[in-house]
Amino acid sequence: MSVTEAEAAPDIWCEDLVRIFSTEGVEVQALQGLTLRVERGDLVAIVGASGSGKSTLLTILSGLDRPTGGSAVVAGTDLLTMGRAERVRYQRHTVGFVWQQTSRNLMPYLTAAENIAVPLVLAGAKARAARVDELIDVLGIGYCRDRRPEQMSGGEQQRTAIAVALANSPRVLLADEPTGELDDATSVEVLEALRAASERLGVTVLIVTHDPTVSEHVRRTVQIRDGRTSTEVLRRTEVDHTGAEVHVAEEFAVMDRSGRLQLPADFVGALGLRDRVRLALETDHVGVWPDAPTPRPTAAEAPAAATPPASAPPASAPPGERPTRRSLRRTARTGEDA
């Protein structure tokens, strides 16, 4: 790979990632062909219900676990093939980690500044004092510099933990429920600290969370369902015709290389889609209909489309009604393999 190619490569790239756990003869597919691409310097939240595979993904990306199959490359390191020595280097220099439990991130008998210096000492880094000062400034914890964790609030401890994780200048910062033990106001402080780290230090940040409010503080939220990325929400700020700033959130379904995508649960529920659905390829979108005999829709009733709602095409008739517009009709199965 040339230098230019390496610079253009995403910092996190997973394709068809599979992790199967076998316990007492029972297999659990925690990741079932997950695809994820995170560009350098991005700040992304991964959200999903309990058991959807978030922690499994994070444990693989942190180099603590190895996937069963697929591809996973982080900042140029292939996680499926890396050896033991490379793994130590990877965990020390390529990725930083912040855990949910504030107590797990910091040594209780050291001050904030001493905690931040620990990874620098272990890595034999030079100019340690200057790096500690820089991180204390970026995370806004100057007033906690000489305090031990028990003398800090949960939010201050997490901001110090972020500084510790960033000490050796990792390319990627992984945070597992970093606001899980915090109240709303303190959560916002921690999320803003992660955003500052991303913007001022150029680090790529991946936050795994249950907390729906986290999505409001990141540009991109990826939803995991049943071990696969299912939908993504992208947020941006626009200026409307009156000159006012408006926040726009657009939801997309994620499609893998084989063309598989998960319809959002509310789309499936709204039309009672189950087992098999009818598909129709239109010139600019794909229509999806229940398999059951469909009553003729009124003008106000639009069928579900597998394209993003924000750019949803005009309503079209169910299969069989306007044959001239259609070049392909199929029946597909919903459920596990849809």
Ligand SMILES: Nc1ncnc2c1ncn2[C@@H]1O[C@H](COP(=O)(O)OP(=O)(O)OP(=O)(O)O)[C@@H](O)[C@H]1O
């Ligand atoms: N070591 C393991 N052995 C067996 N099954 C496991 C193991 N780790 C995870 N699983 C299973 O894999 C699936 C995904 O688990 P995972 O912990 O990744 O989900 P999660 O989205 O992080 O959930 P939570 O939000 O509750 O932490 C679950 O069904 C879980 O029971």
